[in-house]
Amino acid sequence: MQLPNNKKIYFASDQHFGAPTPELSFPREQKFVAWLDEVKGDAEAIFLLGDLFDFWFEYKTVVPKGFIRVLGKLAEIRDSGIPIYFFVGNHDLWMEDYFQKELNIPVFHDNQEYTFADKTFLIGHGDGKGPGDLGYKRMKKIFTNPFFKWLFRWLHPDIGVKLAQYLSVKNKLISGDEDVTFLGEDNEWLILYSKRKLETKHYNYLIFGHRHLPMKVTVGENAEYVNLGDWITYFTYGVFDGENFEIKKH
Numbered sequence: 001m002q003l004p005n006n007k008k009i010y011f012a013s014d015q016h017f018g019a020p021t022p023e024l025s026f027p028r029e030q031k032f033v034a035w036l037d038e039v040k041g042d043a044e045a046i047f048l049l050g051d052l053f054d055f056w057f058e059y060k061t062v063v064p065k066g067f068i069r070v071l072g073k074l075a076e077i078r079d080s081g082i083p084i085y086f087f088v089g090n091h092d093l094w095m096e097d098y099f100q101k102e103l104n105i106p107v108f109h110d111n112q113e114y115t116f117a118d119k120t121f122l123i124g125h126g127d128g129k130g131p132g133d134l135g136y137k138r139m140k141k142i143f144t145n146p147f148f149k150w151l152f153r154w155l156h157p158d159i160g161v162k163l164a165q166y167l168s169v170k171n172k173l174i175s176g177d178e179d180v181t182f183l184g185e186d187n188e189w190l191i192l193y194s195k196r197k198l199e200t201k202h203y204n205y206l207i208f209g210h211r212h213l214p215m216k217v218t219v220g221e222n223a224e225y226v227n228l229g230d231w232i233t234y235f236t237y238g239v240f241d242g243e244n245f246e247i248k249k250h
Contacts, residue, residue, distance in 0.1 A: 003117050003242040007044035011238035013125070013209025014230035016091065017067055019054035032231055033073045035250045039239075040077050049209040049228060050089025050125030057094045059153055075103050087112075089210065090127040117242040119204040122197060126208030126227070129193040180213060180233070191217055194225040205245055207238060214247050 003009070015032055017025050039046065056064060078084050084105045088095050099105040111124035185191050194206040198220045206219070207226045214229030214236040226245060229236035235250045 001114075001116050003044055006042055008039075008042050008242075009045050009047070009116060009240045010039045010043050011047045011049060011123075011207060011228055011240075012231065013049035013228040014051045014089070014212055014232070015070075016051055016054040016230070016232055017070060018064075019232075022066060025054075028231055029067065029070055031235065031250065033069050035237065036073045036077060038250075040080070040082060043077075043082050045083045045085065046077065047085045047087070047123060047207075049087045049123065049207070050127075051091045051209065052086070052089075053092050056092035058096045058098050063098055071103070074105065078104050085112075085123075087123065087125045087209075089125040093127075113203075116240060119240070120202065122194075122203045122206045124208055126190050126193075126210035129190060129208075182213060182215065185217065188217075190227065191219060191225050194219045194223075198223055205240075207245075216245075216247060 012032075012035070015028065017029050017032075019025060036046075052070070053064070053067065074084060084103075085108065086095075086099055086105050087108045093109075095107055097107070099107050108124075111122055114121045114123060182188070188211075190208050190211060197203065197206065202220070203223060205224055205226055207228065209228050209230075211227045212230040212232070212234075213227055214234050215225075215227045217225045219225045224245065226238060226247065228238050229247065236247055237250060239246055239248055
């Protein structure tokens, strides 16, 4: 896919709306909506790489209340014809078809490959990838087990959502914020994962969220690992203009 003149592709991740409380989250939601308004003018597509919400669960007829400005802005942008792609993160891994049915936004539960302007991309949230993160990997197997989801669905939403929101903020294995410093190339799991993926197939950009630390690291010949940062501390996002990929701050 070639980019039309003056069009760009935007990437953002890890907004964690709703945390630590709805009241404290609201200014960040306003800032994100302002960013969406800003980029829609020249966006060819928008990629959201997970953890848009600090907790999300889709009952058969109920979704968590709140976030109406964010959802409304996404609906407006999508209705205008701009594609939006959503990648499930570790906080919204129970997302199913609500975005697809209500907003016409496809939802992906694992990495996807794309080609834009002759550049190849591997895109995903990044949770559970690489050689480490064993505690979270075990927890994810439990949370994604159909029987566990069935049990949780039987909790009244007022109980289930409140319990899950509490655990989402308090549990470091879920929140993924046990550290916010660069650990070095030999210890960053997503860098190691990216290098391993390049052993079997070349990508120009391997783009992830989850880590909450914005960075661009060369991981091979004409290949870069990118982490988008977050909208809690850094308010960073990625932009590809057809030739180069940059991390920018809103």
